Amino acid sequence: MKFVGNYKEIIDPKWIDEILSKDGMFRPRDGKKPDTPEMEKEYETARRAGYSDTGTYFQMFDKTNVSFDVRPPCENSAHFHWWIIKMMPGDFMPMHRDPHTSYEKNSRRFWMSLKDWERGHIFAYEDQIITNYKAGDVYMYENAQALHGAANIGLTPRIVLQFSTHD
């Protein structure tokens, strides 16, 4: 993971309030079903390990279920899309590779925490765990196809903005 910079100023505190005050889309239960070979491969790997397609492991927000939009904090590309992950204590996302980054042209993946790091808030990128970060810190995946996952074994909710760009 490459540290890009801190963009705390783009975070509106109302985003946090809104995300904490309501449920997001329960994933993977309410997510779209695999519609590409890359996505099916990820799902199959997870199923074989014992994860459930119909369980709820985390909540997701995007512009369809929040009242705000997010502008690119640091990248100007032809295409930008974002989503926010909320993990309550005990939530997690199994290790996986993002299917979309395998077919988007010059796909670049970024990760930005909306809160300061707390113990038990885990982001795993290959063999690295990112800790001690500040709200607004942006990291870029050195390899958009890298294996990654996340978890919250802490005592407070964990909220992270994810965004991706491509040509």
Place this chain on the structure above:
Amino acid sequence: MKYIGNYKDWINSSWIEIILSMKGFGAPKDFNISLDIDSGQRSKMHESERKVYEIYGTDKIFFHLLESNCLNFQIDPPWLSEKFDWWITKMYPGQFIPIHSDGPKHLKGKRYWMPLQDWEPGHIFIYENISVSRYNAGDLWEYENSLAVHGAINIGHNPRLILQVSTFGES
């Protein structure tokens, strides 16, 4: 976490098969923990433990605990010459131990952590603000602070097996 050395040759391969074949205690559910004020259990918990149970609940299985009294083998750690206690934590994919501190009974003793398998992506151990990865089976680590906040999760694709050993500062 202080790295002590590798004791892979000491691990008996039959242990893994036994551990994988046995359920052990589903923690915390199988311990029937009550947080009721008048249960008596609550007052014996230290603050970190109580806080975790209040947030996570006590009625689910987050991981499997296999203690010496439920396994048909015993261990004799070659790096220890004092009294010790030991247990094994087994985490299937998606299982975890919330961050916690082991509490005052471990204050005078030493805590050791040894994976029984090589590291795999998603096998995560957090000690304060550091994590240990790319380890090999048999690598032995000692907590520099027995009361350090720590936790673990398996977001990988295979079970995660860890031997835990604790001494109590007594000869």
